[in-house]
Amino acid sequence: MFFTSTRKNCEITASAAIAKGISDDGGLFVPSAFPRLFPGELEALAKLSYKERAFRILQKFLTDYSADELKYCVEGAYEGRFDNNDPAPLQEIAPGMNILELWHGPTCAFKDMALQILPYLLTVATRKNCPGRTTVILVATSGDTGKAALEGFADVPGTRIVVFFPGDGVSDMQKLQMTTQKGANVAVCAIEGNFDDAQTGVKNIFADKKIAEYLEARNMEFSSANSINFGRLAPQIIYYISSYCDLLKNGKIAAGDAVNVAVPTGNFGNILAAYYAKQMGLPVKRFICASNRNNILSDFIATGIYDRNREFYTTDSPSMDILISSNLERLLYHLADGDCELVASLMQELKENGKYRIPDSIFGKLKQEFYGGFCDDEETRRTIKCCFDKYNYLCDTHTAVAVNVYQRYVKDNGDTTPVIIASTASPYKFAPAVLSAIGGNGMESDGFTVMEKLSEASGTPIPAPLAALRESTVLHKNSVSKEAMGEFIKSVLA
Ligand SMILES: *Cc1c(COP(=O)(O)O)cnc(C)c1O
Numbered sequence: 001m002f003f004t005s006t007r008k009n010c011e012i013t014a015s016a017a018i019a020k021g022i023s024d025d026g027g028l029f030v031p032s033a034f035p036r037l038f039p040g041e042l043e044a045l046a047k048l049s050y051k052e053r054a055f056r057i058l059q060k061f062l063t064d065y066s067a068d069e070l071k072y073c074v075e076g077a078y079e080g081r082f083d084n085n086d087p088a089p090l091q092e093i094a095p096g097m098n099i100l101e102l103w104h105g106p107t108c109a110f111k112d113m114a115l116q117i118l119p120y121l122l123t124v125a126t127r128k129n130c131p132g133r134t135t136v137i138l139v140a141t142s143g144d145t146g147k148a149a150l151e152g153f154a155d156v157p158g159t160r161i162v163v164f165f166p167g168d169g170v171s172d173m174q175k176l177q178m179t180t181q182k183g184a185n186v187a188v189c190a191i192e193g194n195f196d197d198a199q200t201g202v203k204n205i206f207a208d209k210k211i212a213e214y215l216e217a218r219n220m221e222f223s224s225a226n227s228i229n230f231g232r233l234a235p236q237i238i239y240y241i242s243s244y245c246d247l248l249k250n251g252k253i254a255a256g257d258a259v260n261v262a263v264p265t266g267n268f269g270n271i272l273a274a275y276y277a278k279q280m281g282l283p284v285k286r287f288i289c290a291s292n293r294n295n296i297l298s299d300f301i302a303t304g305i306y307d308r309n310r311e312f313y314t315t316d317s318p319s320m321d322i323l324i325s326s327n328l329e330r331l332l333y334h335l336a337d338g339d340c341e342l343v344a345s346l347m348q349e350l351k352e353n354g355k356y357r358i359p360d361s362i363f364g365k366l367k368q369e370f371y372g373g374f375c376d377d378e379e380t381r382r383t384i385k386c387c388f389d390k391y392n393y394l395c396d397t398h399t400a401v402a403v404n405v406y407q408r409y410v411k412d413n414g415d416t417t418p419v420i421i422a423s424t425a426s427p428y429k430f431a432p433a434v435l436s437a438i439g440g441n442g443m444e445s446d447g448f449t450v451m452e453k454l455s456e457a458s459g460t461p462i463p464a465p466l467a468a469l470r471e472s473t474v475l476h477k478n479s480v481s482k483e484a485m486g487e488f489i490k491s492v493l494a
Helices: 014-021 041-046 050-061 068-078 110-115 116-128 144-153 171-181 195-207 207-217 230-249 269-279 296-303 328-337 338-353 358-367 377-391 397-413 428-438 449-459 466-470 482-493
Strands: 003-005 029-031 091-095 096-103 136-140 160-165 186-191 220-223 259-264 284-291 305-307 356-357 370-374 417-422
Touching: 003 014, 014 116, 014 230, 014 284, 029 328, 029 482, 041 050, 041 230, 050 068, 050 091, 050 230, 050 356, 068 116, 068 482, 091 230, 091 358, 091 377, 096 230, 096 356, 110 116, 110 230, 116 136, 116 144, 116 230, 136 195, 136 482, 144 160, 144 171, 144 186, 160 171, 160 195, 160 482, 171 186, 171 449, 171 466, 171 482, 186 195, 195 482, 207 220, 207 482, 230 259, 230 269, 230 417, 259 269, 259 397, 269 284, 269 328, 269 417, 284 296, 284 397, 296 305, 328 338, 328 358, 377 397, 377 428, 397 417, 397 428, 428 449, 449 466
Parallel strands: 096 417, 136 160, 136 220, 160 186, 259 284, 259 417, 284 370
Antiparallel strands: 003 029, 091 096, 305 356
8 A cells, every 4th residue: 555646656655655744746645546445344343443443444544554553543542532432423413414523522623533643643654764753743723723733742752742823813712722731742832923924934934944954953853733644634534434334333324325425624634534435435425515605615516617716704614714625636636547747737727826627527527426515604503503493403613514505405406315414513612603693692701601601502511621721721821923933943842
């Protein structure tokens, strides 16, 4: 099992792909062929725990990791890190309508599913490729990814993590989540500026030769926890296969039955993982790709033209406010049967003109597999209310976008195949919008009061990690200008 780049043929191992993160040609690493589930394997996996399923599935992709190494990764990531020890429970809220809850990890959002295991996959990869070296994870965050990366990397041997966030650009709760982070290897720092300043600062540091030498002298190296790393994609394949196994186990479907998958989409990582599961043999009929008002992907699926020359909106589902969906490059590569020259030229067009059009042959395949739709904030809130009133199920703003688009899909197509809808955040993570949607006042008070009101109104408990924030101590009070980010890193690593 080898990996290649989406832009230029090469052949590298899984651990090298994970250690490198991105290919030197700017392309993303993809499996050169997909491992297949063997006949009867889904039924066999249905009898196992999530951890055992994870081990079996990862083993198919990460063939240069030993069984012991993979066990170490899976144990470290999933043992005791998720509430009730089921990382991805499935809730059937109406017949055939299954919500896959991906937010039972330490930060209450789906990034935990990958960022809990990435540090282990990465440190094992480093040990294989450059033994003894410390990996320094550098993150610029607009909120959620920073906290999920901190929780994942905190106290993982062989790693350090430095997170920069815009001092005025994150919510009070997000700030509190980051500045109270424990761990001997973590550093968190506010930037005097906005998210772009933080992001640009981090990019400059990655390219700064002097800082690279400074790290080299200490046997350290920068890496990124960015969602383009295959080490973040692989763990996401697990829960699609696992949820299918749960449906089998509970007698909701029979072996071989098809399901649909609906995903609230931003960077295209989560839905791509579902597509990968299908390439392995999971019977998925249609991928329902749901966007918010930033509907670049639903336009793409409708027209075959990807065009980022459009207004950017901030919405109630901020983790999907995105105009460049990086992982789409991987899908194009697979739909084009590995034509890396075509992918490279499309990405060049995107860089130069902000748009590209895919050839008809690929467009045909895209439309066959994917359905795209979007909804605005008003429809999102109406969907939250409707789910709550009709199914007694409280969902967050991102999940609601997927439910809304799924319902439109059923209306348009009359397709009532059982569906797995990815639920990407706890409703408490976006409590003000969710509380307003079900008729409360989400605007009036501080974050904790809003969560309490949501709990009263919905009869659901506040997730422990969010409730605990009230009692936790602020440990990180640094704030620097964007010019001083490099110096901050040096002082932390000295
Ligand atoms: C990151 C995120 C998404 C988007 O997932 P992609 O893999 O980037 O498409 C959706 N919802 C939430 C809550 C997220 O944090």
